[in-house]
Amino acid sequence: MLKHWLRFCLALLMAAGGAHAQAVISPPVQSEYSRAELLVHAPNGVTPGQPLWLGLQITHAPDWHTYWKNPGDSGLPTELEWQLPVGVTPGEIQWPTPRKFPLGDLANYGYDGTVLLPVPLRVGADFQGTALEAEVLATWLICRKECIPEEAAFRIRLPAQASWVAHATAFEQAWNAAPTDQPAADSLLQANGERLHIRLNGLPADWRGRALEFFPEAAGLIEPGSAWTQRWEGESWQAEVPLSRFRADSPARVALVVAPADAPGQGPGLRGVRMEVPVPEGWPPVAAPAGPGASAALQAALAENAARAAAASGAASGPSLTLWAALLGALVGGMILNLMPCVFPVLAIKVLAFSQHGNQLRAHRIGGLAYTAGVVLSFMALGGVLLALRAAGEQLGWGFQLQNPAVVAALAVLFTVIGLNLAGLFEFGRLVPSAVASLQAKNPTADAFLTGVLATAIASPCTAPFMGASLGLAVTLPAGQALAVFGALGLGMALPYLAASWVPAVARALPRPGPWMETFRQLMAFPMFATVVWLLWVLGQQSGIDGAAALLMMLVVLALLIWALGRGGRVRTVLGALSALGLGWLLWAAGPYVTRVQDASATATPTAIEGLAWEAWSPQREAQLLAEGRAVFVDYTAAWCVTCQYNKRTVLNHPQVLDAFAQQQVVLLRADWTRRDPVISASLAALGRSSIPVYVLRRAGQPPQVLSEILTVEEVRSAVLSL
Structure with a gap:
């Protein structure tokens, strides 16, 4: 009898082994x-x-989490994309209770150690196959201080009649x-001001x-890392949590998970x-961007939090910058900035001002100090605006002023007027009251200061080649730093x-005033027009082309108006009035074409x-390509x-x-930031940058490779061929 029983058990094992032998599951990644x-x-x-x-x-390396x-x-939740036969449909991920990972004044929800994300499959009556053949593409973001996007593709072939319980313990857990x-x-x-009771x-x-943790299933509801209070009153657990400044409209119900805090171990x-x-x-509404871009702005705001989280934990995709390194980089970068093409027109104005002072050392020094004050204060003012907008939830970057048509x-009008003045078409003294003209003549210091302001306005978009990393750090630092x-x-x-204004040797090297200055002044008009x-x-x-043509026509009429006002008699009275009316009509009729933002x-x-x-x-297209x-x-x-x-023109189009x-x-x-785009701003912030150009080479499973701001053919070729 025992002999027959052993044979029966052996037959069952062989049958089970045969069924399992036909099953195919992709190996671990x-x-x-x-x-x-x-x-x-x-x-x-x-x-x-x-x-x-x-x-x-997913089994995480030490200190990493999803x-x-x-x-x-x-962060981003793990996603599964299924390809299943007819009659088989996937359910939602049955998410285990998460852990809370604090990051300074921020916090994330996720898992470390080993975690299994189970998904139920419903097999319908219309399933006719002899085996389940399925594919799934899994994508997840894994982070420590830095974050790495990862993915894995799996295939499975499971015979319809074969049972599979080898992983029963893992699923039970x-x-x-x-x-x-x-x-x-x-x-x-219940909302209580800006806090959720x-x-x-x-x-x-x-x-x-016991202390509990509170996990709302919808993002953007609360501030996860902010301080909050909790208490027990008999059988009732009560807490007050700060509402998010990016929250959406109040729903009728909120799905949430609560669990004991400080779970031991991992997983x-x-x-x-x-x-x-x-x-x-409900709860009080918050001001949200209007129109179709509202959801993008919310994504951008959340991405800003991601950048702040990275900053709070000392994260960066490359070596982190200390404050002193950022200050040194800013100082050197500012000096080199004088050589950038977009600063050259302002150089012309400043050089002309130096030549007018000649050997007047005191005037040189006062002008140099005033110019320095204008530049430094203007850069700090722009930085203050940027930080204020950051605090208000805006997604901006350095050079953002030129994203506004x-x-x-306005800058085109300003440089046109300066160019016409340098060319000799008019003198400011003839167009303004005598009191203002004399004030300008008596206060060259104010002129130098305003020259510094103008230099900052036109030069700031050119800072990225030497300032990308420093400015990227600056917008994540405390306001004072x-x-x-x-x-x-x-x-x-x-x-x-x-x-130059304080060293006499430099001042003596400048050319002496003379008739050549008028020729030089007129020559300097052409950089303005360029x-x-x-x-x-x-x-x-x-x-669009209509906006550019409208502004060009305005500039022509403006030049006519300036010329007419510089003439005398009836020309000034009649032609000046007509051109002023024409300019006003153009501002009314064609102004909307100039200031509109055309769809990209x-x-x-x-x-x-x-x-x-x-x-x-x-971001969707990039994620799709990486997943492929x-x-x-x-x-x-x-x-x-x-x-x-x-x-x-010189590198990216090189054969x-x-x-x-x-x-x-x-x-x-190509991420075109010519127009304001909060999604691009958020993507730059995630890279630790707030200015352009930025060039990034990505492949799934590898950290993003950020190239230099000023490219070379060899650098790009080497990076691409090393993939």
């Missing part, structure tokens, strides 16, 4: 930061109406870690008196309770002129190599960025660089 594996639990095989589970198990469905202040659903009963949420009843009795948190709690009175048009970086940048830009052409081109990128074109721009083109960047295993090169650029245009892109099958994406 190992990286430096994690190990990902697809697990299966099918106790009844692939049978209609019977339970069938697949799950992504994210829950609501990642908190930053995951189900036990998931929060249990519980009716809200008389629990409720929470009252939950019916929680497990053994929790009473999921302690098993919690899930409720859908009513919000009977009205500012570009950030303003010190902006002040160092201004001091560096003004330093050569300050030295700058106007550049500004018109920038405006054309923002407002999403069409691809072909290169010299067939099949290789620049596509419009979006493609490498991408992102060019963060703008029409007003002179360095961007130089790199584009050797294009050949390297084509050889490695790199997809080219």
Whole structure:
């Protein structure tokens, strides 16, 4: 009898072994930061109406973590994209209770150690296959201080009649870690000013008196890392949590998870309770961007929090900058800024002012100090505006003033007037009251100060080639330290002129005043007009050809008005009045064409190599390409960025660089920041940058490679060919 029983058991084992031998599951995917594996639990095989589970198990490297469905202040939840046969549909991830990972005054929700994310599959009656053949693409963001996007593709073939219980223990642990659903009963949420008052009843009795954690399933509801209070009043747990300044409209109910705080060990948190709690009175609305861009602005705000989280934890994709290194970089970068093309017109104004002073050492020194004060204070003022807008939730970057068509048009008008004055078409003294003219003549110091202000306005977009990392750090520093970086940048830009004004040897080297100065003055008008052409081109990128043509017509009529006012008699009276009326009519009729922001074109721009083109960047497109295993090169650029245009023409369009892109099958994406775009601003902030140009080479599973601001052909080729 025993002999027959052993034979029967052996037959069962061989049958089970044969069924398992036919099953195919992709092997685990190992990286430096994690190990990902697809697990299966099918106790009844692939049978209609019977339970069938697949799950992504991630084992994190020490100190690394991934994210829950609501990642908190930053991060991205793990996503699974399924390809299943007819009759099989996936459910939602059964998320285990998360842990809370504080980052300074911010916090994230997620998992460390080993976590399994189980997904139920529903097998319908219309499933006709003899085996379940499925594919899943898993993407997740894994972070320590830096963050790395990772992905893995898995395939499975499971015979319909084969049971699979090898991973039963792992699934049992995951189900036990998931929060249990519980009716809200008389629990409720109620806004109290800018804080959310929470009252939950019916929680497990053994929790009473213990500290709990609160996890809303929807992002952007609360400030996860801010200080909050909690207490027990009998059987009722109550807490007050700060509402998010980026919160959406108040819903009727909020899905949330609560669980005991400070879970020991690693992996999921302690098993919690899930409720859908009513919000009977709602909460105060917040000012949100109007129109279709509102959701993008919210994404940008959340991405700003991600950048702040990285700053709070000392994160960066490369070596971190100390404050002193940032100050030194700002000082040196400001000095080199004097050589940038967009600063040259202002150089002309300043050099002309020096030549007018001749050997008057005192006038040189006072003018140099005034110019320095104008530059430094203007840079600090712009930095203050940037920091104030950052605090208000705006997503801006350095050079943002030229993202506004009205500012570009105003600068074009200003440089046109300066150019006409230098060319000798008019003198300011003839167009203004005598009191103002004499005041200007008696106060050359004010002129020098205003020259410094003008230099800052036109020069700041050119700072990125030498200031990208320093400014990226500055906008994440406390206000006082950030303003010190902006002040160092201004001091560096003004330093050569300050030295020239105080060192007699430099002053003696300047040419002596004479008739040549009038010729030199008129010659300096042409850089002004060249700058106007550049500004018109920038405006054309923002407002279209109609906007650029409208501004050009305004400039023509403005020049006619200035010329007429400089004449005498009836010419000044009649022609001046007519041109003033014409300019006013143009401002009324054509002004909207100048200040409008034209929709960006999403069409691809072909290169010299067939099949290789620049596509419009979006975070969705970049994520899609990375998920497909493609490498991408992102060019963060703008029409007003002179360095961007130089790199584009000399390096990015170079045949050797294009050949390297084509050889490695790199997809080219262009993030055009000419117009204000909070999503691009957020992407730059995530890279630790607030200015352009920025060039990033990405491949899934690898950290982003940020190239130099001033590119070389060899640098780009080497980076691309090393993929």
